[in-house]
Amino acid sequence: MIDLTIDGRDISVPEGTTVLDAARLLNLDIPTLCHDPRLKPYGGCRLCIVELEGVPRPVTACTTPVAGGMVVTTESEQLYRLRRTVIEFLLSDHPNDCMVCQRAGDCTLQELAYFYGLRDNRFWGERRRYDKEDANPFIKREMEKCILCAKCVRVCGEVQAVGAIDLAYRGFNAKVCPPYEKDLDCEFCGQCVAVCPTGALTGKVWEAQGRQKDVKYTETVCPYCGCGCNITLHSVRNRVIRVSSRENTLNEGWLCSKGRFGFEFINKPDRLRTPLIRRRKDGPLEPASWDEALGLISSRFEGIKKEHGPDALGGLSSARCTNEENYAFQKFFRTVIGTNNIDHCARY
Amino acid sequence: MSNNIKINVCMGTGGIAAGGDEVMAAFDLELRKAGLEADVEKHCAVHRVGCRGFCARDVLVDVSVDDVRTTYQYIKADMVPRLVEEHIIGGVPVEDWVVGQDYHDFHDRQEKVVLADCGQIDPEDIQAYLDVDGYKGIVKALSEMSPAEVIECVKASGLKGRGGAGFPTGMKWQFCAANKSDRKYVICNADEGDPGAFMDRSVIEGNPHAVIEGMSIAAYAIGAAEGYVYIRAEYPLAVERLHKALSQARAHGFLGKAIHGTSFDFDIKVKLGAGAFVCGEETALIASIEGQRGMPRAKPPFPAAKGLWGKPTVINNVETLANLPFILRKGAEWFASLGSETSKGTKVFALTGKICNTGLIEVPMGIPLKEIIYDIGGGIEGDRLFKAVQTGGPSGGCIPVEHIDLPVDYENLLKVGSMMGSGGMVVLDENDCMVNISKFFLEFTQSESCGKCTPCRIGTKRLLEVLTRITEGKGKKTDIDLLLDMANDIKDTSLCGLGMSAPNPVLSTIKYFRHEYEAHINDKRCPAAVCRSLLTFTVIENLCKGCGMCLRACPAGAITGEKKKPHYIDTSLCVKCGACFDVCKFKSVIKE
Amino acid sequence: MAGLATVFGSGAMTNSIAEVENNDALFVIGSNTTENHPIVALRMKKAAEKGAKIIVADPRKIPLVKFAALWLRQRPGTDVALLNSMMHVILEEGLEDKRFIEERTEGFEAFKAAVKEFTPEYAEKITGVPKEDIIKAAKIYASAGKAGIYYTMGITQHSMGTNNVYSVANLAMLTGNLGRESTGVNPLRGQNNVQGSSDMACAPTVLPGYQKVTDEAARAKFESVWGRPVPSKVGMTATEMTGAMIDGSLKALYIMGENPLLSDPNMGHTTNALKNLEFLVVQDIFLTETAELADVVLPAASFAEKDGTFTNTERRVQRVRKAIDAPGEALDDLEIICRLSLRMGFDLCLNTPEDAFLEAGSLWPALAGMTYRRINDNGLHWPCPTSDHPGTPYLFHGTFPKGKATFTPVPFVKSKELPDDEYPFVLTTGRVLFQYHTGTMTRRSKALEAVAPEAFVEINTADAENLGISTSDMVSVTSRRGEIKLKAKVADKVGPGVVFIPFHYKEAAANILTNDALDPVCKIPEAKVCAVRLQKA
Numbered sequence A: 001m002i003d004l005t006i007d008g009r010d011i012s013v014p015e016g017t018t019v020l021d022a023a024r025l026l027n028l029d030i031p032t033l034c035h036d037p038r039l040k041p042y043g044g045c046r047l048c049i050v051e052l053e054g055v056p057r058p059v060t061a062c063t064t065p066v067a068g069g070m071v072v073t074t075e076s077e078q079l080y081r082l083r084r085t086v087i088e089f090l091l092s093d094h095p096n097d098c099m100v101c102q103r104a105g106d107c108t109l110q111e112l113a114y115f116y117g118l119r120d121n122r123f124w125g126e127r128r129r130y131d132k133e134d135a136n137p138f139i140k141r142e143m144e145k146c147i148l149c150a151k152c153v154r155v156c157g158e159v160q161a162v163g164a165i166d167l168a169y170r171g172f173n174a175k176v177c178p179p180y181e182k183d184l185d186c187e188f189c190g191q192c193v194a195v196c197p198t199g200a201l202t203g204k205v206w207e208a209q210g211r212q213k214d215v216k217y218t219e220t221v222c223p224y225c226g227c228g229c230n231i232t233l234h235s236v237r238n239r240v241i242r243v244s245s246r247e248n249t250l251n252e253g254w255l256c257s258k259g260r261f262g263f264e265f266i267n268k269p270d271r272l273r274t275p276l277i278r279r280r281k282d283g284p285l286e287p288a289s290w291d292e293a294l295g296l297i298s299s300r301f302e303g304i305k306k307e308h309g310p311d312a313l314g315g316l317s318s319a320r321c322t323n324e325e326n327y328a329f330q331k332f333f334r335t336v337i338g339t340n341n342i343d344h345c346a347r348y
Numbered sequence B: 001m002s003n004n005i006k007i008n009v010c011m012g013t014g015g016i017a018a019g020g021d022e023v024m025a026a027f028d029l030e031l032r033k034a035g036l037e038a039d040v041e042k043h044c045a046v047h048r049v050g051c052r053g054f055c056a057r058d059v060l061v062d063v064s065v066d067d068v069r070t071t072y073q074y075i076k077a078d079m080v081p082r083l084v085e086e087h088i089i090g091g092v093p094v095e096d097w098v099v100g101q102d103y104h105d106f107h108d109r110q111e112k113v114v115l116a117d118c119g120q121i122d123p124e125d126i127q128a129y130l131d132v133d134g135y136k137g138i139v140k141a142l143s144e145m146s147p148a149e150v151i152e153c154v155k156a157s158g159l160k161g162r163g164g165a166g167f168p169t170g171m172k173w174q175f176c177a178a179n180k181s182d183r184k185y186v187i188c189n190a191d192e193g194d195p196g197a198f199m200d201r202s203v204i205e206g207n208p209h210a211v212i213e214g215m216s217i218a219a220y221a222i223g224a225a226e227g228y229v230y231i232r233a234e235y236p237l238a239v240e241r242l243h244k245a246l247s248q249a250r251a252h253g254f255l256g257k258a259i260h261g262t263s264f265d266f267d268i269k270v271k272l273g274a275g276a277f278v279c280g281e282e283t284a285l286i287a288s289i290e291g292q293r294g295m296p297r298a299k300p301p302f303p304a305a306k307g308l309w310g311k312p313t314v315i316n317n318v319e320t321l322a323n324l325p326f327i328l329r330k331g332a333e334w335f336a337s338l339g340s341e342t343s344k345g346t347k348v349f350a351l352t353g354k355i356c357n358t359g360l361i362e363v364p365m366g367i368p369l370k371e372i373i374y375d376i377g378g379g380i381e382g383d384r385l386f387k388a389v390q391t392g393g394p395s396g397g398c399i400p401v402e403h404i405d406l407p408v409d410y411e412n413l414l415k416v417g418s419m420m421g422s423g424g425m426v427v428l429d430e431n432d433c434m435v436n437i438s439k440f441f442l443e444f445t446q447s448e449s450c451g452k453c454t455p456c457r458i459g460t461k462r463l464l465e466v467l468t469r470i471t472e473g474k475g476k477k478t479d480i481d482l483l484l485d486m487a488n489d490i491k492d493t494s495l496c497g498l499g500m501s502a503p504n505p506v507l508s509t510i511k512y513f514r515h516e517y518e519a520h521i522n523d524k525r526c527p528a529a530v531c532r533s534l535l536t537f538t539v540i541e542n543l544c545k546g547c548g549m550c551l552r553a554c555p556a557g558a559i560t561g562e563k564k565k566p567h568y569i570d571t572s573l574c575v576k577c578g579a580c581f582d583v584c585k586f587k588s589v590i591k592e
Numbered sequence C: 001m002a003g004l005a006t007v008f009g010s011g012a013m014t015n016s017i018a019e020v021e022n023n024d025a026l027f028v029i030g031s032n033t034t035e036n037h038p039i040v041a042l043r044m045k046k047a048a049e050k051g052a053k054i055i056v057a058d059p060r061k062i063p064l065v066k067f068a069a070l071w072l073r074q075r076p077g078t079d080v081a082l083l084n085s086m087m088h089v090i091l092e093e094g095l096e097d098k099r100f101i102e103e104r105t106e107g108f109e110a111f112k113a114a115v116k117e118f119t120p121e122y123a124e125k126i127t128g129v130p131k132e133d134i135i136k137a138a139k140i141y142a143s144a145g146k147a148g149i150y151y152t153m154g155i156t157q158h159s160m161g162t163n164n165v166y167s168v169a170n171l172a173m174l175t176g177n178l179g180r181e182s183t184g185v186n187p188l189r190g191q192n193n194v195q196g197s198s199d200m201a202c203a204p205t206v207l208p209g210y211q212k213v214t215d216e217a218a219r220a221k222f223e224s225v226w227g228r229p230v231p232s233k234v235g236m237t238a239t240e241m242t243g244a245m246i247d248g249s250l251k252a253l254y255i256m257g258e259n260p261l262l263s264d265p266n267m268g269h270t271t272n273a274l275k276n277l278e279f280l281v282v283q284d285i286f287l288t289e290t291a292e293l294a295d296v297v298l299p300a301a302s303f304a305e306k307d308g309t310f311t312n313t314e315r316r317v318q319r320v321r322k323a324i325d326a327p328g329e330a331l332d333d334l335e336i337i338c339r340l341s342l343r344m345g346f347d348l349c350l351n352t353p354e355d356a357f358l359e360a361g362s363l364w365p366a367l368a369g370m371t372y373r374r375i376n377d378n379g380l381h382w383p384c385p386t387s388d389h390p391g392t393p394y395l396f397h398g399t400f401p402k403g404k405a406t407f408t409p410v411p412f413v414k415s416k417e418l419p420d421d422e423y424p425f426v427l428t429t430g431r432v433l434f435q436y437h438t439g440t441m442t443r444r445s446k447a448l449e450a451v452a453p454e455a456f457v458e459i460n461t462a463d464a465e466n467l468g469i470s471t472s473d474m475v476s477v478t479s480r481r482g483e484i485k486l487k488a489k490v491a492d493k494v495g496p497g498v499v500f501i502p503f504h505y506k507e508a509a510a511n512i513l514t515n516d517a518l519d520p521v522c523k524i525p526e527a528k529v530c531a532v533r534l535q536k537a
């Protein structure tokens, strides 16, 4: 364990801990833009700077490992000034688009601009102009809003191991893009969208569907494969508009393209809305009331059971229904019908 | 005719560019014609040698007859027959072509260690290096010293890194040696990205074995078995000589397994850099060798703890490494006796700009700036006034005339707001605009920023924009303060040395030449008459002969006037291209 | 998962997903993990980065091969020969875990005799995997400190799927890779609640918690809670039901949330069966191909519109929560079943999902310690027998439910249908990353549909050349059961002689071609291997 002092408070942390993690253990709020605990330290945005006693320049908390006897200051006038300058630099090259930006209200950059009161900007100058639409169907890439934190690049390489995007060009023209600036063509896991702190990467599927303040969040489990990823449903006015995932879950916030983007079926107009009944053999399926439908099933089941015995009936349940529903289904067959003719289709 | 004749032809990149190859060939041909088989016969040898620093005078040729050496300058192939006939056969030097006193001044005031053998020995022949005691340093280390003793020796010598940061080399090695690992690496940083710098190139072209020997010493000291030379691809000659030297060193058992019969194994790979300035930064360089984008990362961990492939790594500059054989051979005390109190040894500089003798020089640390400029450099070109000297490459600073007596070493340069850097030295005179100079350097650093960190990526761009508007006469009263604010904050927040030092030119020019900024901003005037947007071109009526040259040259049709009558420039149409100023034979167009 | 249950007395993933990261070696057989279990695959990639060695055994050059230390391209349907041979090598080299075998297993000698003949040379002939690679794989797996096996339907969906599972279990037992962190035998479940629906016993032989219907004591326990007699006769599996529909002995079928028409092998056969029913009820969220044949269709709520729990592939029971109301008059499945039951004169007494959950827990000790509150944040891994039990991320620490685990000698049996002159290619089926199952959900996503809009048949470059087929050509694929037409994708992802078709697409449903031959124990149809013929259409 290493002992150090942060803002006058003593703390003891395991070797290899970063100053940022140590400070967070003390609930100190150091601003960050390029840090993600799931990714390797990067040190690009420079917001997390802190002062170390005996070190002339500020250092970035996210990249600096703790050392015994370190004395750290996370807030000072000079640090405030420097952080403010850094944010001001970022904003000087950022489109004034918060009015219609998908991320408004949920954007780290906007948040910082607000807390640092950056209405004016001393540094207005040339802005990068990128207006090419990326043709992929999932991810909207507005690279003018990109702050080059490289989280997307790192998640794609370090976590997804796909490496579909990288930094290209130098200096002010540095840019995140797929090789040769082609359209994105990848696994479309949307991990990059999930980590982007600005509106540079958003989902096309949830574009202009609802503002943060109207959104209701529901924690649940992905309906697709057996991984059982935890997802958060964003809903507005009884429509699911987006899926996200929290970091502190078994899937660490990562999802695949189906889990993240494949929720449209919930809201589709061709969902079944009423029971349907075939009133005559080979006739069409026609809407019916629950009463009529359940009445019909009950009488037919009872009739067949009476005539041919309970084993002339069978039930198939689904690996996509809940435990409770599956439990009820087999209980129904075993108690009410009186047969063990019950299976689920997917035995794998 | 004497039977002891040696001919050295300068075949550095400068020499070759000036026609060294042809000169070589001409000697060969002429000697053959004269019945002297140069390559075969012992008594007459033609050598290619590396750069001796005075490239402006190339092709330089030494002709030694009975060990009396005569140096010729500006030699071309067609001049060779006369040299052979009159000097070599006739025994009488061709006085017209012999170098003058300035050549000797240029050399005599220098103190050569690293460059001592450059320009004297054939870099493509290991024997030439062995003849001047080459590889004795590593042999001494291997046979007489423990790795710890080697490190102690380097520490005692006081050698500091010549790549820019000036970190004590012995200390760096000690850190690396202390880190246990199954593998360690030595990297030679030969990226040399500073525009106009060519000291590292010259060392490798002129004496590649010294660098190889230096790397071997470092490897032995820290316990590495593998080394890399990271060299820019734009240095084809250096790369070629390096490869030749490596294979000769292997053939002579100075590289490979069980070197000198000990258990020390070491070999070196060459890795070509794509020429990005930032790839000279050590962590970016390592990323580049690993095949990643050349982008610096935060330190700590330092390469000495986690470098190439995550293993402890020592990375040193070419010049640093080339000093090592001498330190081992001649001892730490000898090295420490050179230089100033705090900075030991010598430093190689690339002297350029408005100075008579431009070229590569090696001087002891602590030499007064004045001596470099006037005694070695021969003073300012023409009879113009010295204004400042810019040191430390694109991210260094400007030193004004009031510091002309400054002893040049790491500490003093920092004290006056500049730095040693890799050793660029650009002399500026009254015709240089300091705002424009800092803009020039910012243009370079800004475009070479890797873009990883915010202050450097956007900040240097903003600095450049403000400087540009000042030079265009659009500066605002608050701009100087804005520049200072930005510059200081960028220095404090950038990730790597590039961003940390990029604002230096701005800061030091504001410090010493604030009045020039003010003239641009307040009076919309460029005192050195450099910033075109601020210039007015006028014809002085009584000097104008009415030849019409300017009228024809003007692309904007801003000039009117009849033949033989004074011409007139309409400033509202003038685009300030300066074409009229350049073409007027009678100096009757003035700019101010 | 009958196979695993027989061996260990429990048939689920033995270890948890998070543990994958810390494996020293991973043996991934018959699982296209990156496409089918992408999040498990992330952990595999991380393990590889941390230095673990991945061995992939798959007839296709699946994306995970890129991260693998070794790739074995076995012929489809030859897994047992490969596995037996690896075990042969392990025994030859003395790499088995003798203490584990001694203390925790039974049946070793018979097993040992059974793998005797599987020399690498012999296995090479059957599997097509070079013998050196078999030896290498055996050594990597057996000498790793912590080695895990991962598989999916690539292993189970064969007529001898149960044998495959026995084999995999043998391998883990032989090397003592069980009952410790980051080891185990790990079937990756294809759908989000396969584990849960197995646990909840929508199965003909068992009651919830794998308690046999033939076990009187178990029945008595359930009867006392349910208040009604429980039938003791083993019921029919899904595939047997299809047969019974054809022969007319099964008259009525109630399908909840499935689309067997597309998902089951031999589609023509399934259609005839369903049409032959007297009465078909389908309960679903869309009017699926199966629902179109129904007499009554009931509108159900989707996962976003209901409360309950799912149990994922690592036995973690997690909460499903209602975000929005179901459309129109649609109801959640639980309510529909309860209402129907009431209508038929019996109150299931499952008024809320939690009622059902707690009742299941009262009958199955592995769930007994869980409540909705306890699983609120991150769920719990069963078994969790008491209210203070932390759950069980990995099974069999110290002991197996049935005491000792049993080695099962597994002979190599050929697939039911092998290529011949008339049908010279082996067809295997599977999934693609962007689609799911029969596409009911994913094919309604504009974006997913845009990147994976149509079925294709993957053909090896050499085969394609011989047949004069190039990418995007329409090809007709014919088996003994039917024919489909679809586009060709020529690549070396599949080996020569093998073709691959994803089964999501009804326009070109792979299951028109596949074989419904059954595994004798598990009654899983052989969807993975059948013989086909290709022709440029």
Ligand SMILES: Cc1cc2nc3c(=O)[nH]c(=O)nc-3n(C[C@H](O)[C@H](O)[C@H](O)COP(=O)(O)O)c2cc1C
Pocket: B160, B161, B162, B163, B164, B165, B166, B167, B169, B189, B190, B191, B192, B193, B194, B277, B278, B279, B280, B281, B282, B283, B315, B316, B317, B318, B320, B321, B422, B496, B497, B498
């Ligand atoms: C932007 C930047 C460029 C650099 N370029 C070079 C270079 O071209 N050559 C070099 O030797 N060092 C260069 N350095 C310094 C290296 O990072 C490093 O300090 C040096 O190679 C260490 O060697 P030394 O201790 O022998 O000086 C550069 C540093 C920065 C920040």
Ligand code: SF4
Pocket: A152, A155, A156, A160, A162, A163, A164, A165, A184, A186, A187, A188, A189, A190, A191, A192, A193
């Ligand atoms: S969607 Fe996934 S694979 Fe594609 S670029 Fe983003 S992180 Fe990479």
Ligand code: SF4
Pocket: A145, A146, A147, A148, A149, A150, A151, A152, A153, A176, A192, A195, A196, A197, A198, A200, A201
């Ligand atoms: S796109 Fe987003 S995540 Fe990627 S570098 Fe830009 S701001 Fe960061």
Ligand code: SF4
Pocket: B278, B295, B296, B448, B449, B450, B451, B452, B453, B454, B456, B457, B494, B495, B496, B497, B498, B499, B500
């Ligand atoms: S200071 Fe400049 S060159 Fe250095 S890391 Fe930052 S952006 Fe890159």
Ligand code: FES
Pocket: A031, A032, A033, A034, A035, A042, A043, A044, A045, A046, A047, A048, A049, A060, A061, A062, A063
């Ligand atoms: S969060 Fe530390 S530099 Fe960005």
